[in-house]
Amino acid sequence: MTEYALILLSTVLVNNFVLVKFLGLCPFMGVSRKLETAIGMALATTFVLTLSSVSSYLVNEYILIPLGLEYMRTIMFILVIAVVVQFTEMVVHKTSPLLYNVLGIFLPLITTNCAVLGVALLNVQQQHNFIQSLFYGFGAAAGFSLVLILFAALRERITVADVPEAFQGTSIALITAGIMSLAFMGFAGLVKV
Amino acid sequence: MLTVIITLAVTASIFGLILAYSSVRFKVEGDPVVDKIDTLLPQTQCGQCTYAGCRPYAEAIANGEADINQCPPGGEATIIALADLLDVEVKPLNAENGEVKTLPTIVRIDEQVCIGCTLCIQACPVDAILGAAKQMHTVIESECTGCNLCIPPCPVDCIHIFEVKPTIRNWTASLPDAEFVAPSAG
Missing domain, CATH: 1.10.15 (3-methyladenine DNA Glycosylase II; Chain A, domain 3)
Structure with a gap:
């Protein structure tokens, strides 16, 4: 049990995918203008990341390794991720048309979110088993959601703040992200996995 | 080489079938x-x-x-x-x-003149006219939408248009002039 807690702690705080590994920066900057869209994106990404982490583990373990096709990993994982994203899009469209409208183009863009492919490849690299892959994927998604929502909340306040003209808009957002990243460096060495 | 092609093709087809099934299963009804x-x-x-x-x-x-x-x-x-x-x-x-009508209107039947021909009942799209053959007809004012479709069929011209006087129950604030309507948010 401690092992899984450590994986979660590690992926959410210490090795945060956005602020420490710098993966998934596109939605991090793109969907963080409003808190509601950020929360919706966080939920959708959590679902996709966890599901694709597990299913890419299964594909790797039961299709690629027995056939000796490990070198086809990347293209296979991209296929798996694309399918999971399509499936998520259909489910969201059916269950919550409002969220579907809010997420708009960003929902299909989860396909090209490098954090999703990163998690799938890192699972193989670190030789995770099924449960570990599940927790690693969920932890990565939770870490992504945490910083995305925090960042969106910060940006909502920054838009009403008195920012010098040269720093307005995206520049102050990038500077904020940099400072957040520095803050997350403080977790380094907290756990060793 | 052949294994790669077959594996990819088979996996992709299975995923395609899963997506095809879920697109039917999670179909969004209606336009x-x-x-x-x-x-x-x-x-x-x-x-x-x-x-x-x-x-x-x-x-x-x-x-x-x-x-x-x-x-x-x-x-x-x-x-x-x-x-x-x-x-x-x-x-x-x-x-x-x-x-365009500036004020909402309804119709009333002049019940002294009505001959009970039922023609206006057949014309009414919202069933707001009550009556039977050779019996006096009347308009249910709360149901009348003011479309005036019952007026042309009436052979004795006993249906008249009235403006709806605003009462406490049906008063609504008038819309602002068109020139003051705010442009829609972009």
């Missing part, structure tokens, strides 16, 4: 555009747009068969709302379909 147009129409079911009612007119607009300026009861407000929804130019009401 949401028709519903949105229908809610903007005044629901008088008057047929002045040349369609049988508001819903058929909404479907015709969604299919591109009808223009947005054929609804006299809705008037300018409905045309602006429809133009906003469909992202087309606002245009004045088509005069062939009727004129």
